[in-house]
Amino acid sequence: xxxxxxxxxxxxxxxxxxxxxxxxxxxxxxxxxWYRQLPEEGLKFMVYLQKENIIDESGxxxxxxxxxxxxxxxxxxxxxxxxxxxxxxxxxxxxxxxxGNEQFFGPGTRLTVL
Amino acid sequence: GQQVMQIPQYQHVQEGEDFTTxxxxxxxxxxxxxxKQRPGGHPVFLIQLVKSGExxxxxxxxxxxxxxxxxxxxHITATQTTDVGTYFCAGDRGSTLGRLYFGRGTQLxxxx
Numbered sequence: 001x002x003x004x005x006x007x008x009x010x011x012x013x014x015x016x017x018x019x020x021x022x023x024x025x026x027x028x029x030x031x032x033x034w035y036r037q038l039p040e041e042g043l044k045f046m047v048y049l050q051k052e053n054i055i056d057e058s059g060x061x062x063x064x065x066x067x068x069x070x071x072x073x074x075x076x077x078x079x080x081x082x083x084x085x086x087x088x089x090x091x092x093x094x095x096x097x098x099x100g101n102e103q104f105f106g107p108g109t110r111l112t113v114l
Numbered sequence: 115g116q117q118v119m120q121i122p123q124y125q126h127v128q129e130g131e132d133f134t135t136x137x138x139x140x141x142x143x144x145x146x147x148x149x150k151q152r153p154g155g156h157p158v159f160l161i162q163l164v165k166s167g168e169x170x171x172x173x174x175x176x177x178x179x180x181x182x183x184x185x186x187x188x189h190i191t192a193t194q195t196t197d198v199g200t201y202f203c204a205g206d207r208g209s210t211l212g213r214l215y216f217g218r219g220t221q222l223x224x225x226x
Contacts, residue, residue: 033213033214035216040221041218041219042120042200042202042216042217042218042219043157043202043216043219045213045214045215045216048213055213056213091156091157093157102147102159102162103147103159103204103214104159105149105156105157105158106156107155107156108156
């Protein structure tokens with residue numbers, strides 16, 4: 001039973017380019033969460049999605065960032081026109097149900113913006 | 115603002131010493147979860163506490179949930195070098211939204 005998959009594991013972009021981060025949840029999980037983590041810091045919640053719906057995007061910047069979780073395929077976190085401050089580790093987690101269930105984290109995508 | 119506060123941010127101990135990290139929420143929680151992240155790794159679920167005053171043990175780890183369900187602690191007895199990592203608490207406010215509120219984490223270093 002494969003865990004949460006994220007790709008790519010490492011992504012290098014130049015300022016102004018687009019970054020696309022993918023997350024495939026665990027089998028049977030329909031709830032996906034995206035977090036950002038800066039070095040030596042905690043996990044900052046970005047967005048919570050259920051299949052085809054954004055449930056809570058209160059942690060996501062209003063501009064340049066978007067997320068989706070289509071009916072088929074992985075969840076995508078998209079960052080347009082990246083800036084150096086976007087450099088961070090981005091973790092995706094999934095859970096079977098909503099409230100009260102443990103979250104299973106993927107290995108993360110380390111984004112570096114040159 | 116910060117929903118879940120966690121202290122200390124860093125803790126350095128000699129191998130064999132005990133370690134405790136504390137978590138406080140500004141609101142009552144329906145449950146609290148603890149995660150461990152090894153250096154360079156991703157967070158891994160350790161345990162969930164649901165009941166008021168609940169205490170759970172996992173070998174040398176003891177987890178407590180306060181009576182008011184607003185605070186929690188993780189205590190490690192006789193630390194080992196394998197305990198190195200960052201320990202996060204995450205509170206569930208029980209709303210239908212389902213998101214967890216993570217503390218900032220306590221980074222534990224264990225000297226041999």
